Amino acid sequence: MTQRVYLIGFMGSGKSTLGRWLASAMDGWTFLDLDLFIENKYHKTIPQIFEERGEDEFRKMESFCLQEISSFEKVIVGAGGGHPVSLIIWN
Structure with missing residues (x-):
């Protein structure tokens, strides 16, 4: 059974706070901020990545990293506030 939780939402919506608490x-679970x-x-x-x-x-880098993280077990992932947008764009 897969043991991962993904938290998505707007910037500042509390993903990190909730993820750390969970x-x-x-x-044995870990919180990971994408x-x-x-x-x-x-x-x-x-901001440096955006500028450069x-x-x-x-968004491509973000998706690549999310794929990498998807192999981790017992992890709660706080996805970036804009990541749901890239799910629509890239998939």
């Missing part, structure tokens, strides 16, 4: 309430995952993977802030590569390229 992870602490669920034994934006922070991207920043750590590419060693750049989201543009939104289209950022």
